[in-house]
Amino acid sequence: MKTKFSVTGLDCPNCAAKLEGLIGKVKGIDSAKINFLSEKLxxxxxxxxxxxxxxxxxxxxxFPDKVTIDAL
Amino acid sequence: MKKRLSPYLTHEVWQVLFGGLLLLAGVLAERFGAPGPAVLAVFLVALAVAGYTVWLDAIKGILRRDLLDEKFLMTVASVGAFVIGSYAEGVAVMLFFLAGEYFEHQAVARSRKSIRALMDVRPDRAIRLSDGIEEEIDADDLSLGDTVVIRPGDRVPVDCAVLDGRALIDAASLTGESVPVEVGPGSALSSGTVCRNGRLIARVERVADESAASRVLSLVEDANEAKSRQENFITRFSRVYTPAVVLAALLMGIGVPLILLWTGHAPGWTDWLHRALTFLVVSCPCALVISVPLSFFGGIGGAASEGILFKGGNRMNALAHVKTVCCDKTGTLTEGKFEVRAITPAEGVERETLLSLAASAERNSTHPIAAAIRELAPAAPSPASVEERAGRGIVADVNGRRVLVGSKKLLAEEGVSMPDGAQGSVFVASNGQYLGSLTVGDAVREESRDTVARLRRHGVRRIGMLTGDTEENAKPVSDALSLDFVRASLLPDGKYKAVEDLIAERNGSVLYVGDGINDAPVIALADVGVAMGGVGSDAAIEAADLVIMSDKLDRLPKAIRIARRTVSIARQNIVFALAVKLAILILSATGINTSMWLAVFADVGVAVIAILNAMRALRVKRL
Known part of the structure; x- marks a missing residue:
């Protein structure tokens, strides 16, 4: 099932890609995608x-503390 | 969360300000011969003020074993500068880096804000009418079949059908079309449009989430997931760039001096380390990585505000290279409404007689051609009797006259003789005598001519028409617009075949514009498929690369302009930023200029320029 979250506080798409990679590796998560500009995961x-x-x-x-993830 | 005085006055600003003052103090102290340890102390405090937040992030980076983290690399560069005694440069690196970050954040936040404002077409409140009582509720709480009230100035909350009332509806925010449309009972309303005047009572046809405004929003949001060629290049590039630059820095700062030492030369540690640290300063590709998607984000958002929805950055690439455009005729190039274009009475027959008799005979017919004829003689009397001849025309009794209106075939069957070479769409005879002919055609849209000319100016080589209509009806439209090719009498699979052939010619990419109702497969097949007339049909949206919200073709040249400019802005940023980085790398590797001042200044400068340039993509109004 696909779920969307809001991600704020990321510095750049580079960091977004790194966070995306990390979340994608979590057990039970099949894939993760972060859209840096629309701030959606x-x-x-x-x-x-x-x-x-x-x-x-x-x-x-x-990741730095200012990175916050919330339900939409 | 701390409360901020202004969104622009973040603590980064204070860090840069105080760090900068301390740096100045340090430089002055050094110049005026203050004792060494005092100078070092001032610079150290300056570094700490400017750098402590970056250090904290760097520690997190180390903890997740990310040694290519930009914060970590910047920390190494600035601390390294202190180690080789270049205190001021160390502080400057940190200050500029921070200032650059601050600027990037502001620019990105600003772009996000303007796009959200552009896309703010979703109404959140609605007035529901139940049992004669009006109550204001959340638009999300409306259900199918509810009745809503729309007052002057209100945004239409959900897709609905007008039950009662008349009003002018402004759809500019949704379709980019600035002329308001008049609606009345039976008219369909799209959510997100604005009621200019008049009060409407309407029935809910779609719930909020499935209504036009929400669909437009989600289309635009998802658009950023289909990446452009430039974005993919930058992603691949940045994956290689940082490791390569860091490796080069290591080789230069440690490898080269060791080799020199080994071979019996003076190692020159300070000089080589200095060059290596300069490398680290430009090791972060972030500005580039931001500016390219930011261009597309802006371009896609700007286009959306004009009623042009791109399904992704890659579609902008494709649109920018379109060489062949095929249009469906009905409703795209023409009004989709028939009108009498020529009246040719036979010799000795009055124009009015011809028209009036034809209009009388067609009085009760539902054929679109009949409507066009009636329009010119609204006062024509009703026929006493009418007999329809399928595919041929009508035989009517008008005031005791036997009137024939139809094809040449009908008149021939009835034994009417016509002059040779009579031209027209409908032929008229009365009591066996030929009266003349009427030419009825679909009116070419006013803006079609201009649109075709603009498409040609934008480098489209061939423009043609694929239509289900007959050759006879298609030819005048094609001539009026001087199109390059016409394929008439096509069934839907014929259009498919025609586009397939055009693609097979490999003569640049092929664009097809259709209404998406029964030509979704053709839209999907074309290199660039364009669905016109909004987000009504799922199949069309699924198949299309580009959805044009209005049903006007004049958006197409605009879409091409926006795509071209967005792609070129992205390219400019890539070339410019890479050139500057490369120049710094070459200058510092060769030892011509190892100043970290210059490196960090150029690197942040190019970032700022690239981002400002990217923000230009959002402004599409005047294109």
Whole structure:
């Protein structure tokens, strides 16, 4: 199932690509795509909604604190 | 979250300001001979003020084992400069980097904001009418079949059909079409359009999420996922660029001096390290990586505000190279409405007699040609009786006269003799005597001629028409517009075949414009498929590369202009930024100029220029 999230605080598309890679590697997430300019993250996963956001945030912890991910 | 005084006064500004003052103090102290440790202390504080946020991010980068993180590389460059004694340069690198970042953020935020404003066509409130009571609710809460009230100045909340009232509707924000349209009972309204005057009562036909405005928004948002050639190039390039530059820096800063030492020369550590650090300064491709997608983001957003929806940056590339344009005739080049273009009475027959009799005979017919004839003689009397001859025409009794209106064949069957070479679409006879003919045709749209001329100016080599209509009807349109080719009497699969043939000629890319209702496969087949007339049909949107919200062809040359300019802005940015980076790399590798000042200044400068240039793509009004 595809779910969209908002991602704010990323510096550039380069960093977006790195975060995208990291989230894509999370167990239970099949694919992740970040659109830097529209600030949207699209994730394909079968994880329940609550767990999914938590898992994504866990992965994003390695990034500067100003990077925030929220449900749309 | 801290509250900000102004969105522009972020803490980066304070860092740059204080860091800059401290840097100045340090430079002055050095110049006026302050003791060494004091000077170092001032510079160190300056570095810390400017760099502490970058350091924190760099630590995070190290923790996730990303040694090519730009923050980490900048930290190495500035600290490295301190190690070789170039304090001022170290601070400057950090300051400029920060200033560049600040500028990038502002520019990106600004672009995002203007695009959101452009795309702000989604109404959130609606007035529902139930049992005579009006209540204001969320547009999302409307269901199919609900009745809504639309007042003057309101945005139409969802796609709906007018039940009662008349008004002028302004669809500019959705279609780019500035002339308002008059609507009345039975008219369809698209969400996002604005009611200029008048009060309408309407029935909900689609819920908010499936209505025009939402579909346009999601189309534009998803558009950024289909990347242009330039964006793909930049992505691939940046993947190689940073590692290559960092590797070169390592070789130069450590490798070369070691080799010199090994071979018995003076190693010259400071000089080589200096060159290597200059490399690190330009190792971040971020400006480039931002400016290219930013151009397309702007171009796609700007186009959307003109009622032109690109399905992705790659479609801009394709559109920029179109050489052949094929149009469907009905409704794109012509009004899709028949009108009498010529009246040719037989010798000795009055024009009015001919028209009036023909109009009487056609009085009750539903054929579009009949409507065109009636329009010219609205006062013509009703016929006493009418007999339709399928495919041939009508035989009517008008005031006791036996009137024939139809093809040559009909008149011949009835034994009417006609002059040789009589021309027209409809022939008229009364009591066995030939009265003359009428030529009825689809009117060429006013703007079609101009559109064709503009397409040619934009480098389109061939413009043609693929139509299901007959050769007889197609030819005058094609002549009026001086088109390069016409294929008439085509069934839908005939259009498919025709486009297939054009593509097979390999004479540049082929564009097909259709209404998308029954020609979705042709739209999908063409190199560039354009669906006109909005986001109504799913099949058309799925198949099309480009959706034009209005049903006017004049958007097409504009779309080409926007695509061309966007692609060229992206190219300018790539060439310009790469050239500057390459120049810095060459200058510092050869030792001609190893100043980190110059490197960081040029690198940030080119970033700023590239981003400003990219923001130009958003402005499409005057194209």
């Amino acid at each position: 699209t994730v394909e996963s079968d994880l329940p909604a609550g767990d999914l956001l938590a898992a994504i945030r866990e992965a994003a912890k390695a």
